[in-house]
Amino acid sequence: MEKKYKIYTKGGDKGQTSLLDGTRVPKYHIRIQAYGTADELKSYLPLISCHQNDEGIKLVIENIQEKIFRLEALLATADDKSAKSLPPISENDILFLENEIDRMNEALPELKNFIMPGGSLASIHAHVARCICRRAERIIIELAESENVNPLVIKYFNRLSDYLFVLARFLCQKSEDCKEVIWSTK
Numbered sequence: 764m765e766k767k768y769k770i771y772t773k774g775g776d777k778g779q780t781s782l783l784d785g786t787r788v789p790k791y792h793i794r795i796q797a798y799g800t801a802d803e804l805k806s807y808l809p810l811i812s813c814h815q816n817d818e819g820i821k822l823v824i825e826n827i828q829e830k831i832f833r834l835e836a837l838l839a840t841a842d843d844k845s846a847k848s849l850p851p852i853s854e855n856d857i858l859f860l861e862n863e864i865d866r867m868n869e870a871l872p873e874l875k876n877f878i879m880p881g882g883s884l885a886s887i888h889a890h891v892a893r894c895i896c897r898r899a900e901r902i903i904i905e906l907a908e909s910e911n912v913n914p915l916v917i918k919y920f921n922r923l924s925d926y927l928f929v930l931a932r933f934l935c936q937k938s939e940d941c942k943e944v945i946w947s948t949k
Contacts, residue, residue: 783849784842793906798838800899801920805831807892814885815934823863827923830856834916838903841910852915860922867933874932877946882935889931896924 774780779787780795788794805828812821836849880890900920906912935942 783840883938886935893927
């Protein structure tokens, strides 16, 4: 008979949780905040896919979600030895985002002003995802001030927020009913 997996363990009932390496920490620990915010982003990204029909973008978002899973695992361990057994993140993953940014930017008008987040539903979701990504990046940087964090994790989230900004602009341009609103000080 196959053993069934229980979703509840009761191990966190007193406000503690375990990192991947077995270390017990409070659920408010900055490491938990870091990978929890990354999880929030990973869970939010499919909203972009649901509101547009470009299969290429959907595949990129799936790729990003898979990379975020890897990054969460790296953030969920304080032990370098344990981290070495996890699926790696590499400069190629960052280069992938940069290439996607460059590809979309070629189709966009030059950005000369700040723009207001908005536009089509897909574009709006990309802007919100960018904000969640920036929050995750801030928490990860704070974590890196006191604990070991692979520098590629920070770099990936930084580039991902750039990607999401350009994606928001790109999705707006592709939509018939979307127009970028230039921020004005007037």
